[in-house]
Amino acid sequence: MKITSEAITSKKRKIRITTFYYKNKNLYYDAQIYTLILEDPDDTAKRLFYTVADIYPRDRRALEQFDLIVAKDKVSLETHYRILSSIIGRNQPNEEELDQIIKPLSSELEIFSKMIGKYVDLHQVGNHMALVGDQSIFTCIESLLSLGDCLLTTSEAIDLCPLCAQVVTCIPACVDIFTAPVCLACEATGLGGCIVCLIAAYVCYDAALAVRNNCL
Incomplete structure (x- = not known):
C-alpha cells in the first residue's frame, strides 16, 4: 500500500x-512494516526515513516492547533498510528475548525493500530512524490522538479527571511524526490514571478504551 499526502505541522511547516x-502473515508470526518518507516540498535536502516494524509471534507471548534505532548520518533509502536488516538479524551473545522475537523482521525488511523499489527511488538520501518491536506504535498514537480530540471537545472531561491535562499537553508531539517517541514518553506520565478515571466516569469512554487496549 502506498499513500501520499501533504500537511502543515504544529510549527507551521x-x-x-x-x-x-x-x-505478512504465516504460521509463525504476523509482521507489518510502515515506512514514512517525510520531505519539505520546498527543500528536497530535508528528508527523513521513518520505519516502524512490528512482529507478533504465534509460538510465544509478546513482550509489547520496542527498540528505537536512530542514526545521525544521512543514508540512501536502500542503505536504511540494509542497516536495519543487519542490526535485527545479527547473532549476538546473551541476546535478549526481544532480539529473538524480532529476528524474522530482518528478512521481511529485505522483501519490503525490493517491493517498494518499484515505486520509489531507493537511492534518494535522508536522515533515518526506526522503531522495531512487538508493539504497534502507530495504533497507540492513533488512539492517543482520538482521545486528545475528545478531551479538547468535552469540557467536563479534564474537570472530572485532572490527570488528563497531561495527555492534552502532549498532543502536539503526537501530531508531528518526527517527535513520535517524545509523544509516547510524555503520555506515559499520568496516562494510566486518566484512562481509569475516564472509563469509570463514562466520559470519552470509547476513546479511553482504545488507548487502554493499544497503549497500556
Whole structure:
C-alpha cells in the first residue's frame, strides 16, 4: 500500500508524507512494516526515513516492547533498510528475548525493500530512524490522538479527571511524526490514571478504551 499526502505541522511547516505499508502473515508470526518518507516540498535536502516494524509471534507471548534505532548520518533509502536488516538479524551473545522475537523482521525488511523499489527511488538520501518491536506504535498514537480530540471537545472531561491535562499537553508531539517517541514518553506520565478515571466516569469512554487496549 502506498499513500501520499501533504500537511502543515504544529510549527507551521509544510511537509509531504509518503507512506508505504506491508503486511505478512504465516504460521509463525504476523509482521507489518510502515515506512514514512517525510520531505519539505520546498527543500528536497530535508528528508527523513521513518520505519516502524512490528512482529507478533504465534509460538510465544509478546513482550509489547520496542527498540528505537536512530542514526545521525544521512543514508540512501536502500542503505536504511540494509542497516536495519543487519542490526535485527545479527547473532549476538546473551541476546535478549526481544532480539529473538524480532529476528524474522530482518528478512521481511529485505522483501519490503525490493517491493517498494518499484515505486520509489531507493537511492534518494535522508536522515533515518526506526522503531522495531512487538508493539504497534502507530495504533497507540492513533488512539492517543482520538482521545486528545475528545478531551479538547468535552469540557467536563479534564474537570472530572485532572490527570488528563497531561495527555492534552502532549498532543502536539503526537501530531508531528518526527517527535513520535517524545509523544509516547510524555503520555506515559499520568496516562494510566486518566484512562481509569475516564472509563469509570463514562466520559470519552470509547476513546479511553482504545488507548487502554493499544497503549497500556
